[in-house]
Amino acid sequence: xxxxxxxxxxxxxxxxxxxxxxxxxxxxxxxxxxxxxxxxxxxxxxxxxxxxxxxxxxxxxxxxxxxxxxxxxxxxxxxxxxxxxxxxxxxxxxxxxxxxxxxxxxxxxxxxxxxxxxxxxxxxxxxxxxxxxxxxxxxxxxxxxxxxxxxxxxxxxxxxxxxxxxxxxxxxxxxxxxxxxxxxxxxxxxxxxxxxxxxxxxxxxxxxxxxxxxxxxxxxxxxxxxxxxxxxxxxxxxxxxxxxxxxxxxxxxxxxxxxxxxxxxxxxxxxxxxxxxxxxxxxxxxxxxxxxxxxxxxxxxxxxxxxxxxxxxxxxxxxxxxxxxxxxxxxxxxxxxxxxxxxxxxxxxxxxxxxxxxxxxxxxxxxxxxxxxxxxxxxxxxxxxxxxxxxxxxxxxxxxxxxxxxxxxxxxxxxxxxxxxxxxxxxxxxxxxxxxxxxxxxxxxxxxxxxxxxxxxxxxxxxxxxxxxxxxxxxxxxxxxxxxxxxxxxxxxxxxxxxxxxxxxxxxxxxxxxxxxxxxxxxxxxxxxxxxxxxxxxxxxxxxxxxxxxxxxxxxxxxxxxxxxxxxxxxxxxxxxxxxxxxxxxxxxxxxxxxxxxxxxxxxxxxxxxxxxxxxxxxxxxxxxxxxxxxxxxxxxxxxxxxxxxxxxxxxxxxxxxxxxxxxxxxxxxxxxxxxxxxxxxxxxxxxxxxxxxxxxxxxxxxxxxxxxxxxxxxxxxxxxxxxxxxxxxx
Amino acid sequence: xxxxxxxxxxxxxxxxxxxxxxxxxxxxxxxxxxxxxxxxxxxxxxxxxxxxxxxxxxxxxxxxxxxxxxxxxxxxxxxxxxxxxxxxxxxxxxxxxxxxxxxxxxxxxxxxxxxxxxxxxxxxxxxxxxxxxxxxxxxxxxxxxxxxxxxxxxxxxx
Ligand code: FES
Ligand code: FES
Numbered sequence: 001x002x003x004x005x006x007x008x009x010x011x012x013x014x015x016x017x018x019x020x021x022x023x024x025x026x027x028x029x030x031x032x033x034x035x036x037x038x039x040x041x042x043x044x045x046x047x048x049x050x051x052x053x054x055x056x057x058x059x060x061x062x063x064x065x066x067x068x069x070x071x072x073x074x075x076x077x078x079x080x081x082x083x084x085x086x087x088x089x090x091x092x093x094x095x096x097x098x099x100x101x102x103x104x105x106x107x108x109x110x111x112x113x114x115x116x117x118x119x120x121x122x123x124x125x126x127x128x129x130x131x132x133x134x135x136x137x138x139x140x141x142x143x144x145x146x147x148x149x150x151x152x153x154x155x156x157x158x159x160x161x162x163x164x165x166x167x168x169x170x171x172x173x174x175x176x177x178x179x180x181x182x183x184x185x186x187x188x189x190x191x192x193x194x195x196x197x198x199x200x201x202x203x204x205x206x207x208x209x210x211x212x213x214x215x216x217x218x219x220x221x222x223x224x225x226x227x228x229x230x231x232x233x234x235x236x237x238x239x240x241x242x243x244x245x246x247x248x249x250x251x252x253x254x255x256x257x258x259x260x261x262x263x264x265x266x267x268x269x270x271x272x273x274x275x276x277x278x279x280x281x282x283x284x285x286x287x288x289x290x291x292x293x294x295x296x297x298x299x300x301x302x303x304x305x306x307x308x309x310x311x312x313x314x315x316x317x318x319x320x321x322x323x324x325x326x327x328x329x330x331x332x333x334x335x336x337x338x339x340x341x342x343x344x345x346x347x348x349x350x351x352x353x354x355x356x357x358x359x360x361x362x363x364x365x366x367x368x369x370x371x372x373x374x375x376x377x378x379x380x381x382x383x384x385x386x387x388x389x390x391x392x393x394x395x396x397x398x399x400x401x402x403x404x405x406x407x408x409x410x411x412x413x414x415x416x417x418x419x420x421x422x423x424x425x426x427x428x429x430x431x432x433x434x435x436x437x438x439x440x441x442x443x444x445x446x447x448x449x450x451x452x453x454x455x456x457x458x459x460x461x462x463x464x465x466x467x468x469x470x471x472x473x474x475x476x477x478x479x480x481x482x483x484x485x486x487x488x489x490x491x492x493x494x495x496x497x498x499x500x501x502x503x504x505x506x507x508x509x510x511x512x513x514x515x516x517x518x519x520x521x522x523x524x525x526x527x528x529x530x531x532x533x534x535x536x537x538x539x540x541x542x543x544x545x546x547x548x549x550x551x552x553x554x555x556x557x558x559x560x561x562x563x564x565x566x567x568x569x570x571x572x573x574x575x576x577x578x579x580x581x582x583x584x585x586x587x588x589x590x591x592x593x594x595x596x597x598x599x600x601x602x603x604x605x606x607x608x609x610x611x612x613x614x615x616x617x618x619x620x621x622x623x624x625x626x627x628x629x630x631x632x633x634x635x636x637x638x639x640x641x642x643x644x645x646x647x648x649x650x651x652x653x654x655x656x657x658x659x660x661x662x663x664x665x666x667x668x669x670x671x672x673x674x675x676x677x678x679x680x681x682x683x684x685x686x687x688x689x690x691x692x693x694x695x696x697x698x699x700x701x702x703x704x705x706x707x708x709x710x711x712x713x714x715x716x717x718x719x720x721x722x723x724x725x726x727x728x729x730x731x
Numbered sequence: 732x733x734x735x736x737x738x739x740x741x742x743x744x745x746x747x748x749x750x751x752x753x754x755x756x757x758x759x760x761x762x763x764x765x766x767x768x769x770x771x772x773x774x775x776x777x778x779x780x781x782x783x784x785x786x787x788x789x790x791x792x793x794x795x796x797x798x799x800x801x802x803x804x805x806x807x808x809x810x811x812x813x814x815x816x817x818x819x820x821x822x823x824x825x826x827x828x829x830x831x832x833x834x835x836x837x838x839x840x841x842x843x844x845x846x847x848x849x850x851x852x853x854x855x856x857x858x859x860x861x862x863x864x865x866x867x868x869x870x871x872x873x874x875x876x877x878x879x880x881x882x883x884x885x886x887x888x889x
Binding site for chain 1: 769
């Protein structure tokens, strides 16, 4: 998601197009307007004297406004710390408020200026922005104090939220609020030399939301209370692409508390006074489905068709055929050469299975349309909503709440569950709040999975055992297909190959022939924590260990040599650090076997050494030593938390994660059939952060894709056998 | 059907249909939204409450089955329970959605086993899923709380 989104300004109707067009060309307000201007037209968000990111109260407390949603990754603390550092605020008096939806004020530079959280970009894209905001506000307070005290600004010090002068004068932000607010903010305030940071990088940067999340006080979408609130549940088609043929609502309408039944594009909605009545009503509903356009294949068939494409058993279609994504040297030679290592890998569909199933509250039909929920991509959600209610995207108001996890699920090009809620709220009308509640089964069967992926790799080696030729075929569904043209990345969906594309191992190989094909499948797919790396990291890292083994070389030394060839300095640094901290050169504790893996994603490089054993034939993971280069570390504790959580998320998928379909119907529905990692199965993750003065890079995702191959590599050492399909433990 | 349930030391009138799971009575009717829905089938533990001091899945208990039992929800811990303090001190929550259930399971554990070993923690906590994978900190926070003064069974406040 790093292309300009010019094309997403598709107005829903012709009239709407004219409105947008007119604003574009004729509106004096919007002359020379940007994508942010267009997408925020109609917005009523107000900005205070200290800009869109900072507010100060008379008591001296500071509020940092976060344009990013907090759904677990600790970005609220990190973002607040960036501004607080430049402000020299008292960290204990800094709190975080969620920003409203407004692309112009709160766009993400990594998402073409639309507002959204993803790609582990929250901290990275806010780094300069929030430093500047903090430094500008600091300068305004300093100037206000200088004028009030009649002393030169240069003589004023700020520390812990207190301005002071050698004369003994001193004041807090609250004391100077009115004066400072009248000062014009400097356009290019001087930023601190990172060497003088006192907050960033220290253990003082801790979460601001732990208490409300430990007392039940934090508000999630499911907790929204409003007078007159209605609860809706939707009967969805059992197969993707099916439509409602007919329905009988007689029995459902008789359930006490059910107030209405509405057909909407995605199914039949039962609207009730409370959750239980909505659920009972939905169970009483009889719906017939038109499956003429539905996907009716099973996942085994889909995977088999992918394998046949990779092996050449099935010829690629003329349109949408094989596309090279990396090639070096004489590609014809990559297919040739004897004594090759040829390996095929399979990856299943994965559900995100966030702890809080998808849900949304919408109010339509009185005043501006309002949404209250955990919006990961507010601009996208505004655009998709605007198309239904026929309004300017910027006029759609979104109050973003905490969300019970996302892992990519809530950033959806179609805003699937959001638009479902808007359709229902529109039928209900009158601005009456409607809360759409998905059960776990609704959530798990709604699609938008990590796609099925197949890789076939064929590598020949030179006299030293290093790759001489590398042929790589990837078959997977495109995640970006159907995305607005500005976003889709052209012929090659980058999300399908990132991590293989750009791999130092390919850089170190003289002849490379890597190609991708993206067949159409009627199962909706989506980014899933670490996206392409969920499979590319596994394929590259597990292949490398198999090559090292053939060459009779130590996996760490073998990697190191390839990184040298590729000039991958950051990889070498984290590999060396992890090897040292894990004690790679000495034997593993009795009964345990070590495996190593290294992968770069979202700007960060992560190396892990996992200690693994087999218990009753199933892998058990104990200590996991992690080294990460994520540039400047804002909150070491939250980086560690993300390595711990990301590792569990990746391990859960590697060991157990699998969505299957039989004749187009999803087989799993709840945690009894979609197994996830439990407390006693969680490894103990130890995190070591590489010191760095580079700008901060991602931490939410890069911890996820490395554990799978690290465990597979340990098992390779233990058993002598590679693990070529996930999950390791079949249901 | 009007009935009375004892929640966090207070007798409260409820009118929900008798087959309504306690979870939805707490959330929808009594406004106690700290208790979460995660699965509805006793698989995830997000809905855990104490029923006469025992950790129970409120999604599985029809309100008609509560009778005179004393229900304690996350709100009933008071906000400064030693486990809550340990959770805050170690920054256990990520998305936070599972944490009410985690804490309630841990309260029941420590009431029964004040100094739990790893096996006891696993037995008590494996029914509570955390998709964010905060497991390591959950275990550490339980040990942190257990190391302090004995954790009292939650007193029902009048
Ligand atoms: S909601 Fe009750 S155990 Fe999951
Ligand atoms: S903190 Fe998110 S599910 Fe546990």
